[in-house]
Amino acid sequence: xxxxxxxxxxxxxxxxxxxxxxxxxxxxxxxxxxxxxxxxxxxxxxxxxxxxxxxxxxxxxxxxxxxxxxxxxxxxxxxxxxxxxxxxxxxxxxxxxxxxxxxxxxxxxxxxxxxxxxxxxxxxxxxxxxxxxxxxxxxxxxxxxxxxxxxxxxxxxxxxxxxxxxxxxxxxxxxxxxxxxxxxxxxxxxxxxxxxxxxxxxxxxxxxxxxxxxxxxxxxxxxxxxxxxxxxxxxxxxxxxxxxxxxxxxxxxxxxxxxxxxxxxxxxxxxxxxxxxxxxxxxxxxxxxxxxxxxxxxxxxxxxxxxxxxxxxxxxxxxxxxxxxxxxxxxxx
Amino acid sequence: xxxxxxxxxxxxxxxxxxxxxxxxxxxxxxxxxxxxxxxxxxxxxxxxxxxxxxxxxxxxxxxxxxxxxxxxxxxxxxxxxxxxxxxxxxxxxxxxxxxxxxxxxxxxxxxxxxxxxxxxxxxxxxxxxxxxxxxxxxxxxxxxxxxxxxxxxxxxxxxxxxxxxxxxxxxxxxxxxxxxxxxxxxxxxxxxxxxxxxxxxxxxxxxxxxxxxxxxxxxxxxxxxxxxxxxxxxxxxxxxxxxxxxxxxxxxxxxxxxxxxxxxxxxxxxxxxxxxxxxxxxxxxxxxxx
Amino acid sequence: xxxxxxxxxxxxxxxxxxxxxxxxxxxxxxxxxxxxxxxxxxxxxxxxxxxxxxxxxxxxxxxxxxxxxxxxxxxxxxxxxxxxxxxxxxxxxxxxxxxxxxxxxxxxxxxxxxxxxxxxxxxxxxxxxxxxxxxxxxxxxxxxxxxxxxxxxxxxxxxxxxxxxxxxxxxxxxxxxxxxxxxxxxxxxxxxxxxxxxxxxxxxxxxxxxxxxxxxxxxxxxxxxxxxxxxxxxxxxxxxxxxxxxxxxxxxxxxxxxxxxxxxxxxxxxxxxxxxxxxxxxxxxxxxxxxxxxxxxxxxxxxxxxxxxxxxxxxxxxxxxxxxxxxxxxxxxxxxxxx
Numbered sequence: 001x002x003x004x005x006x007x008x009x010x011x012x013x014x015x016x017x018x019x020x021x022x023x024x025x026x027x028x029x030x031x032x033x034x035x036x037x038x039x040x041x042x043x044x045x046x047x048x049x050x051x052x053x054x055x056x057x058x059x060x061x062x063x064x065x066x067x068x069x070x071x072x073x074x075x076x077x078x079x080x081x082x083x084x085x086x087x088x089x090x091x092x093x094x095x096x097x098x099x100x101x102x103x104x105x106x107x108x109x110x111x112x113x114x115x116x117x118x119x120x121x122x123x124x125x126x127x128x129x130x131x132x133x134x135x136x137x138x139x140x141x142x143x144x145x146x147x148x149x150x151x152x153x154x155x156x157x158x159x160x161x162x163x164x165x166x167x168x169x170x171x172x173x174x175x176x177x178x179x180x181x182x183x184x185x186x187x188x189x190x191x192x193x194x195x196x197x198x199x200x201x202x203x204x205x206x207x208x209x210x211x212x213x214x215x216x217x218x219x220x221x222x223x224x225x226x227x228x229x230x231x232x233x234x235x236x237x238x239x240x241x242x243x244x245x246x247x248x249x250x251x252x253x254x255x256x257x258x259x260x261x262x263x264x265x266x267x268x269x270x271x272x273x274x275x276x277x278x279x280x281x282x283x284x285x286x287x288x289x290x291x292x293x294x295x296x297x298x299x300x301x302x303x304x305x306x307x308x309x310x311x312x313x314x315x316x317x318x319x320x321x322x323x324x325x326x327x328x329x330x331x332x333x
Numbered sequence: 334x335x336x337x338x339x340x341x342x343x344x345x346x347x348x349x350x351x352x353x354x355x356x357x358x359x360x361x362x363x364x365x366x367x368x369x370x371x372x373x374x375x376x377x378x379x380x381x382x383x384x385x386x387x388x389x390x391x392x393x394x395x396x397x398x399x400x401x402x403x404x405x406x407x408x409x410x411x412x413x414x415x416x417x418x419x420x421x422x423x424x425x426x427x428x429x430x431x432x433x434x435x436x437x438x439x440x441x442x443x444x445x446x447x448x449x450x451x452x453x454x455x456x457x458x459x460x461x462x463x464x465x466x467x468x469x470x471x472x473x474x475x476x477x478x479x480x481x482x483x484x485x486x487x488x489x490x491x492x493x494x495x496x497x498x499x500x501x502x503x504x505x506x507x508x509x510x511x512x513x514x515x516x517x518x519x520x521x522x523x524x525x526x527x528x529x530x531x532x533x534x535x536x537x538x539x540x541x542x543x544x545x546x547x548x549x550x551x552x553x554x555x556x557x558x559x560x561x562x563x564x565x566x567x568x569x570x571x572x573x574x575x576x577x578x579x580x581x582x583x584x585x586x587x588x589x590x591x592x593x594x595x596x597x598x599x600x601x602x603x604x605x606x607x608x609x610x611x612x613x614x615x616x617x618x619x620x621x622x623x
Numbered sequence: 624x625x626x627x628x629x630x631x632x633x634x635x636x637x638x639x640x641x642x643x644x645x646x647x648x649x650x651x652x653x654x655x656x657x658x659x660x661x662x663x664x665x666x667x668x669x670x671x672x673x674x675x676x677x678x679x680x681x682x683x684x685x686x687x688x689x690x691x692x693x694x695x696x697x698x699x700x701x702x703x704x705x706x707x708x709x710x711x712x713x714x715x716x717x718x719x720x721x722x723x724x725x726x727x728x729x730x731x732x733x734x735x736x737x738x739x740x741x742x743x744x745x746x747x748x749x750x751x752x753x754x755x756x757x758x759x760x761x762x763x764x765x766x767x768x769x770x771x772x773x774x775x776x777x778x779x780x781x782x783x784x785x786x787x788x789x790x791x792x793x794x795x796x797x798x799x800x801x802x803x804x805x806x807x808x809x810x811x812x813x814x815x816x817x818x819x820x821x822x823x824x825x826x827x828x829x830x831x832x833x834x835x836x837x838x839x840x841x842x843x844x845x846x847x848x849x850x851x852x853x854x855x856x857x858x859x860x861x862x863x864x865x866x867x868x869x870x871x872x873x874x875x876x877x878x879x880x881x882x883x884x885x886x887x888x889x890x891x892x893x894x895x896x897x898x899x900x901x902x903x904x905x906x907x908x909x910x911x912x913x914x915x916x917x918x919x920x921x922x923x924x925x926x927x928x929x930x931x932x933x934x935x936x937x938x939x940x941x942x943x944x945x946x947x948x949x950x951x952x953x954x955x956x957x958x959x960x961x962x
Binding site: 460463464465467468469470471472473475476477478479480481482483552556557559560563564565566576579580582583586587589592595596599600603604606607608611 | 639640643644646647648651652654655760764765767768769770772773776777779780783784896899900901903904907908918919921922923925927930931933934937938941942
Binding site: 097102108172 | 862873
């Protein structure tokens with residue numbers, strides 16, 4: 001572990017309590033985020049990417065079983081009681097949610113919600129100072145007339161403006177790490193670009209680490225330095241964006257890139273990969289991707305592949321080196 | 334009394350059964366409730382076989398506390414409280430059945446007419462519903478009962494007058510929403526006769542919420558019927574009726590046993606009905622299952 | 624659409640309903656077997672032909688039912704609800720004299736029921752499916768299943784007769800004379816006058832009936848608050864508040880509760896109707912000299928004008944509280960979409 005590692009996640013496993021007993025939604029996930037780096041976490045719905053990040057923020061139900069390690073600024077986030085983590089959450093690490101329509105409290109004024117983010121972590125400063133700082137934050141995220149809009153309620157804001165408010169709360173205490181859970185999925189295409197631009201500038205300005213959960217490989221190409229691909233609760237490929245995009249070692253990643261439609265860059269429906277992702281209730285033996293894999297071998301159905309170095313990246317495939325050469329695709333940006 | 338159930342969940346019975354099977358423990362209170370209700374139905378039908386004494390005759394000393402001879406004591410006229418309570422089931426339960434069945438039928442017919450015909454029928458029925466629901470139920474029932482003269486029958490009429498608007502409002506909104514469903518509009522545009530549309534297309538999809546609500550209202554009706562008798566607007570004095578018996582016991586706080594048995598009887602019936610209603614609500618209300 | 628237009632529209636909808644309430648009352652009086660003259664004239668005047676003729680003329684009894692209807696509306700509009708058979712006094716005056724006692728009881732019961740209902744609903748939702756959750760559900764079900772005229776009796780014989788913790792029935796002890804009425808609510812009046820012994824006496828008399836009555840609505844409120852709390856707690860903005868670093872209590876009380884209370888306002892307001900129903904019975908058991916016991920005494924005596932007066936007053940009060948509830952809802956919910 002080098003000192004520049006902001007977040008170091010090792011063997012993170014998360015199990016939910018269900019009527020049929022505990023079920024693992026995330027299985028042995030490892031990754032690292034460095035200061036100032038944008039790390040993207042990619043995968044289909046239900047692959048465990050949001051669950052992983054919510055676990056780090058301590059947002060999962062109390063009945064959830066979490067094991068493994070997640071060291072953030074030298075502190076362990078995975079603890080039996082969340083007390084030690086409390087001061088970090090919202091101050092040193094913060095989160096941006098997918099749907100700005102539901103992420104703001106409908107009965108609290110916008111300004112009060114931003115001010116709360118400041119006040120919780122700075123009890124000593126005066127009411128006026130909190131208000132000034134909140135107004136400045138609203139200005140920083142380019143909300144017009146922040147003074148006037150301070151006392152308005154969420155329903156008086158458009159989706160894009162609400163997401164700016166959410167971002168303002170996320171940067172309120174100048175965090176070291178921001179987790180953005182599909183920050184633009186719920187927005188109009190034109191607004192998406194503005195919000196991404198804002199996020200990119202803020203990250204550069206504050207030099208924060210950004211964990212970007214997304215469906216959108218176009219967004220990954222435009223913003224991230226590194227990428228982790230999740231499938232059925234585990235990371236199947238990890239590396240720099242260049243390496244993984246140009247030379248994907250895992251058949252699933254190849255499928256994702258192949259499914260990249262040329263106009264919108266969305267991968268919500270994976271037309272090129274046959275079948276559906278497995279449910280976490282009934283994972284196949286061996287490699288979880290084997291039932292859908294075009295290159296499947298007998299070994300894949302019995303032995304689960306571990307994440308291992310393949311060229312300059314990591315992949316969890318027994319036959320990563322022997323797959324047919326990948327046709328170099330034109331990047332969409 | 335809350336409106337619930339959309340036309341789409343017509344297979345509610347199937348959902349209910351599968352839920353009851355899957356979730357035995359959380360459904361346990363409802364099962365127990367069912368047994369209690371069954372018990373009282375049997376008692377109402379066969380009280381003479383069980384009751385140790387006649388409900389109307391003086392069978393012991395007056396105002397005796399519970400003893401081996403009289404498990405729940407005797408009342409001010411020396412009648413056996415337990416026997417009167419058992420016979421009382423045959424008074425208190427049928428009236429609730431009549432009120433719920435007649436109230437739901439009248440309400441459903443008027444509500445369906447209002448929703449299906451629209452126009453003036455709708456306006457008149459729904460205004461009547463609004464005005465009737467503007468009264469606190471107990472006070473309206475009292476006023477009707479006084480106007481018609483006290484007695485068990487007028488109490489039943491009074492309660493039907495209080496209860497029908499709830500079903501009318503529910504049925505009207507059901508029929509209107511079913512009327513706008515695609516297959517009904519298709520039938521209308523292909524020239525199916527109006528009455529046939531109502532009978533074959535709309536009603537089969539509309540009546541289940543009425544049934545569900547009627548089940549859940551049973552407890553409230555039993556309570557209101559007992560309350561009217563307690564006030565003296567229901568069953569006339571010698572008749573063993575639970576609310577009436579409690580009012581006899583309310584005269585003196587020291588002879589607590591006179592009101593104990595009929596009070597427990599009402600509580601057990603209403604609680605059992607509410608256990609069942611609570612379960613039905615849990616299973617069918619989409620909000621509570623998430 | 625703004626809030627003032629909404630209030631105006633709701634107010635405009637009130638008179639037709641009030642007229643409907645009066646019409647129903649009039650129709651019932653037409654159905655009634657009781658000679659309307661009995662409700663207008665004291666008994667001894669009935670044998671006086673001059674007085675009878677005068678009364679008939681004044682009430683239009685010698686005219687068509689339609690004319691009688693308008694005369695009736697006119698009389699009600701001027702506050703004339705007829706004379707009670709039983710008390711031989713104008714019904715309107717009886718009602719005004721009895722109103723404060725009922726108001727005090729109902730407000731206390733609503734306070735007890737909603738505070739306990741909201742508190743247990745919040746905790747039950749927070750610890751969903753725990754023992755506490757099940758216990759609250761059971762307690763609530765008991766509250767809405769138990770007949771208040773019996774639970775009142777049971778409470779009185781346990782707490783007053785056996786244990787002696789609370790005084791017996793009534794608003795005040797038999798030897799205490801109430802001071803000159805200011806609001807007519809003994810607890811408030813004694814506080815205004817700084818009469819502490821009087822305040823505690825009034826309060827101790829109020830506690831038991833308020834609990835009995837409040838318990839009957841507590842269940843509905845508790846179940847609703849629990850349900851809407853569960854709804855709210857699964858919302859993104861709650862996760863957002865936690866992500867900001869807000870503590871558990873702050874998330875629950877500052878973020879979740881206000882949102883969960885918005886639907887509760889409606890239920891608390893509408894439960895007024897149940898309280899009026901329950902008050903009729905509770906007042907009878909506790910010898911509480913309010914509208915409810917007046918209604919029962921009148922009903923037992925078949926005192927028709929009195930019972931109609933109570934019904935009209937109840938209807939009007941019910942309509943007004945529902946109106947106030949809806950307006951409060953519209954004001955509190957900033958995101959409400961008024962059609």
